[in-house]
Amino acid sequence: CGSCYGPTNHVEHVRHVKRMQPGAINATYGPSRALEWGQLNFLHTTDTHGWLEGHLKEANYGADWGDFVTFSTHFKQQAGNMGVDILLVDTGDLHDGAGLSDATSPDGEISMKIFDQVDYDLLAIGNHELYLADVAYQTLNEISAYWGEKYLTSNVQIANQETGEWQYIGKTQRYFTTEHGLRIMAFGVLFDFTGNTNVTNVITADAMVAEQWFLDAINTSDPIDVFVVLGHNPARDSTFQVVFDAIRAVHSETPIQFFGGHSHIRDFVVYDQSSTSIESGRYCETLGWVSMSGFNADNSGYDGISPNPAGVPNPTRKATTNSTSPFLYSRRYLDWNRRTLEYHAATWYNDSFDYDNGREATAEVTSYRKQLNLEDLYGCVPQDYCMTCAPFNSSDNIFPLLSEALAEVVVNTTRQDIARYVISNTGGVRFDMYKGPFTYDDSFIVSPFEDAFLYIPEVPYALASTLLDALNKAGASQKRDLGFMPVERDICVDPFVEPLSEIKRELDHGHSHEPLGISRHQVVDLVPGYTTTDDFETDGDDTAHSAIPYYSIPDFFQGAAGFDADGHADVVDVVFVDFIESDVLAILGVNYSSSDVDYYNGADFTTRDFLPLFVKQSELFQAGLPNCTVG
Ligand SMILES: Nc1ccn([C@@H]2O[C@H](COP(=O)(O)O)[C@@H](O)[C@H]2O)c(=O)n1
Ligand SMILES: [Zn+2]
Numbered sequence: 001c002g003s004c005y006g007p008t009n010h011v012e013h014v015r016h017v018k019r020m021q022p023g024a025i026n027a028t029y030g031p032s033r034a035l036e037w038g039q040l041n042f043l044h045t046t047d048t049h050g051w052l053e054g055h056l057k058e059a060n061y062g063a064d065w066g067d068f069v070t071f072s073t074h075f076k077q078q079a080g081n082m083g084v085d086i087l088l089v090d091t092g093d094l095h096d097g098a099g100l101s102d103a104t105s106p107d108g109e110i111s112m113k114i115f116d117q118v119d120y121d122l123l124a125i126g127n128h129e130l131y132l133a134d135v136a137y138q139t140l141n142e143i144s145a146y147w148g149e150k151y152l153t154s155n156v157q158i159a160n161q162e163t164g165e166w167q168y169i170g171k172t173q174r175y176f177t178t179e180h181g182l183r184i185m186a187f188g189v190l191f192d193f194t195g196n197t198n199v200t201n202v203i204t205a206d207a208m209v210a211e212q213w214f215l216d217a218i219n220t221s222d223p224i225d226v227f228v229v230l231g232h233n234p235a236r237d238s239t240f241q242v243v244f245d246a247i248r249a250v251h252s253e254t255p256i257q258f259f260g261g262h263s264h265i266r267d268f269v270v271y272d273q274s275s276t277s278i279e280s281g282r283y284c285e286t287l288g289w290v291s292m293s294g295f296n297a298d299n300s301g302y303d304g305i306s307p308n309p310a311g312v313p314n315p316t317r318k319a320t321t322n323s324t325s326p327f328l329y330s331r332r333y334l335d336w337n338r339r340t341l342e343y344h345a346a347t348w349y350n351d352s353f354d355y356d357n358g359r360e361a362t363a364e365v366t367s368y369r370k371q372l373n374l375e376d377l378y379g380c381v382p383q384d385y386c387m388t389c390a391p392f393n394s395s396d397n398i399f400p401l402l403s404e405a406l407a408e409v410v411v412n413t414t415r416q417d418i419a420r421y422v423i424s425n426t427g428g429v430r431f432d433m434y435k436g437p438f439t440y441d442d443s444f445i446v447s448p449f450e451d452a453f454l455y456i457p458e459v460p461y462a463l464a465s466t467l468l469d470a471l472n473k474a475g476a477s478q479k480r481d482l483g484f485m486p487v488e489r490d491i492c493v494d495p496f497v498e499p500l501s502e503i504k505r506e507l508d509h510g511h512s513h514e515p516l517g518i519s520r521h522q523v524v525d526l527v528p529g530y531t532t533t534d535d536f537e538t539d540g541d542d543t544a545h546s547a548i549p550y551y552s553i554p555d556f557f558q559g560a561a562g563f564d565a566d567g568h569a570d571v572v573d574v575v576f577v578d579f580i581e582s583d584v585l586a587i588l589g590v591n592y593s594s595s596d597v598d599y600y601n602g603a604d605f606t607t608r609d610f611l612p613l614f615v616k617q618s619e620l621f622q623a624g625l626p627n628c629t630v631g
């Protein structure tokens with residue numbers, strides 16, 4: 001296995017969460033344990049990718065941004081009442097994934113204003129804020145300008161629009177004192193991203209930790225009780241390790257708390273006895289919770305530090321079994337639904353959950369969705385199609401369908417008599433397609449990028465017909481941008497996970513899954529979803545789920561059209577999305593260069609356009625109209 005960059009056996013494999021029917025959240029299998037509150041508490045979001053309306057077709061992730069605005073207000077109040085600190089953290093990738101963010105130009109023009117209604121304390125930039133120049137400048141002029149000292153881009157710069165000089169998009173660090181007296185030094189570190197627009201500059205973590213500002217920050221004479229390192233960077237096996245090493249070289253015992261993202265998984269990693277790292281999923285499916293206690297007059301230099309709050313559970317876990325550090329931790333991954341939020345805001349027994357600020361945000365989501373026509377109905381999806389819950393070539397998988405769509409609608413009518421392969425990267429497909437209405441919004445949800453179709457005309461069949469396999473053997477060059485540090489692994493873990501695996505196996509071996517309060521006869525009814533295993537083992541998911549099968553997929557897929565009955569042609573137009581141009585040219589070899597490449601169907605027909613067009617003209621999708629229902 002040459003490229004085991006993906007989840008390891010430490011990390012939960014079930015990234016893609018199968019839908020449950022709207023209304024399927026029931027009283028039995030929601031959250032069942034109060035959160036452990038410590039002296040310092042965190043709520044964490046990451047990779048929201050514009051999903052501020054929540055998941056309209058998955059009740060388990062059905063809360064919207066207004067619900068989170070309300071919930072986070074409750075939590076700030078609760079922390080205040082308990083006399084402890086809470087910090088809200090986001091780690092980037094704010095668009096490219098849903099209509100609310102992507103149906104405007106530039107992306108995020110409207111969704112950012114809704115996102116901003118949560119009272120975050122610290123935020124970091126994601127790679128999706130850096131692909132395009134207009135989005136990067138929007139990040140500078142709107143996001144960074146709005147959040148000010150809270151927006152941390154310790155290794156990301158942008159060319160000043162007047163002088164051309166590099167300037168940091170946000171701040172490099174934030175040193176501040178919490179309400180209850182903890183002195184925090186925070187950094188925001190993006191992985192070593194290379195696919196950014198050339199008006200931006202991503203400094204590698206290795207180079208960043210050698211910079212004078214960073215050395216000054218960690219060697220400051222100002223007291224530091226805790227480092228908070230946030231970043232769009234996987235919690236595990238990433239350049240967070242570089243930052244950890246650099247801080248530890250100076251501060252051997254000070255707690256360092258990491259908040260990561262980008263690989264779209266739930267994960268929690270122990271760096272050492274006083275340092276842990278959380279990653280909180282993707283697409284408004286997960287709200288991450290971390291709490292810690294152990295601050296005292298000796299290690300925080302602050303006499304009046306609040307004790308653990310009374311009347312609620314408190315963190316109990318040492319980071320390592322032989323820890324001699326005073327710090328105790330808890331972590332939890334909350335499912336993004338109202339029942340969960342109401343439960344933890346302790347309001348489920350009455351009607352007092354909603355606040356005006358949340359209601360207003362919800363009303364804005366609804367009204368902007370209307371304004372952007374996101375509910376416009378394009379077709380009716382006859383069945384569920386998923387990205388990874390079924391084998392790649394099976395009829396339940398989305399890629400055979402998308403291959404057909406590419407073949408059918410990506411066509412230059414002046415060249416339609418020439419056979420064509422239309423090649424795309426599977427990474428450009430972002431979500432499953434569910435049975436029921438297919439709306440304008442869904443076209444962004446499945447395929448949000450504006451990657452144009454390029455082509456090389458009339459490539460000999462012998463070469464063109466080997467291209468897809470060769471590309472998949474080589475693997476996508478974007479692998480470099482997954483953010484994982486390549487690590488030597490002896491075994492490549494088979495990513496297939498049996499349904500009901502973890503919990504069921506445990507029950508079958510006679511253990512009750514006590515922390516989740518689930519008994520043997522209940523397990524069969526669990527709703528499919530996240531079943532996370534991390535460094536604190538298996539009790540991180542706030543709601544227990546049955547696991548969803550996971551099948552690995554190749555990096556590239558293609559549609560083919562215009563071939564003879566035997567699938568042959570003399571020459572083939574090789575059409576491909578611009579995001580993978582360098583991969584294609586690398587495989588085609590020295591006889592081809594970018595001068596052979598041109599737009600196939602103009603610059604304006606992109607990966608955003610082919611699916612809605614296919615849906616509108618395909619009998620398969622039109623048959624169920626007009627009475628198309630969810631599920
Ligand atoms: N124009 C683009 C930009 C990105 N992609 C795909 O997205 C992946 C990165 O997404 P994360 O949420 O994980 O940061 C990237 O590796 C590409 O697969 C794309 O297809 N087109
Ligand atoms: Zn992302």
Ligand SMILES: [Zn+2]
Pocket residue numbers: 093126127128232261262263
């Ligand atoms: Zn990312």
